[in-house]
Amino acid sequence: MVRLSKKVEYGLIAIRHVATRSNGELVTAKEIADRYHIPYELLAKVLQKLSKAGLIVSHQGVRGGYTLAKHPSEIRVSKVINAIEGTLPMIAQCMSEGPESCGVFSVCTIKSPLHKVQANIEQAFNSMTLMEIV
């Protein structure tokens, strides 16, 4: 519980790797998969999501690959996570899926403290950019 998914880990490692080659050079999914011992197909999907989210740019075809779409300082970790998971990390179900999703919501007495922690975590992911990871 309260663990980042492997996809997010792989995504962060991957986009960081792309960032290190930000001289315009293309990086392929295969290259990253080999280098970090990440299952290729899984990584490929993660990269596709990062691409669809506009964090990296994809180039199809024979000498294709990926490059960063923006400067590392403009890529927040929260955006990377959001791109991969479709949502930010939420420590309680009611936060991500709404009050109806939680059978306890109406009588729940710990909403406000949990929101505090939640804000704290979001802040951590939001304030961290690729810049400080590279």
Next chain:
Amino acid sequence: MVRLSKKVEYGLIAIRHVATRSNGELVTAKEIADRYHIPYELLAKVLQKLSKAGLIVSHQGVRGGYTLAKHPSEIRVSKVINAIEGTLPMIAQCMSEGPESCGVFSVCTIKSPLHKVQANIEQAFNSMTLMEIV
């Protein structure tokens, strides 16, 4: 991903409830289960863990139940979580289960930023006591 378990939610709600009756009055698992619509057996186990961890005191027998073991200001949320889960929330596997558990560890390039976030989360749970939840 990055979600507290239902057990932890129930545990926090429950121990907070016990705290509100801290005039020495006993609170039963059944009472809490009814009041918050929590499955009784599940809640019972959670309370047992809190009891074993010394956060609440159990009284068996007919007019038994639970009371707080300490002053609310001395009960950190991190302790509650730890009692229930056996470990604090760790955002990466290598943190809770060691380097060998992660196939990527040796070449992982995001350890240090993740540790930063981890420290942040721990701080949040550590600095929050029952006092501010009641």
Next chain:
DNA sequence: TCAAAATAGGACTGAAAGAGTCGTATATTA
């Protein structure tokens, strides 16, 4: 022009974790 190399993406499988249930034992009280 066509084979090779790359991304795109849906469908599927297997394993692990999470949530909840069941059954039984033990302690305490009235």
Next chain:
DNA sequence: TAATATACGACTCTTTCAGTCCTATTTTGA
């Protein structure tokens, strides 16, 4: 001694996660 509580292991069911498979599409260069 019956009723009411906690104690606790074993089990089931469901969902999520990680990973695989398969096929399509795009692009390059020989």
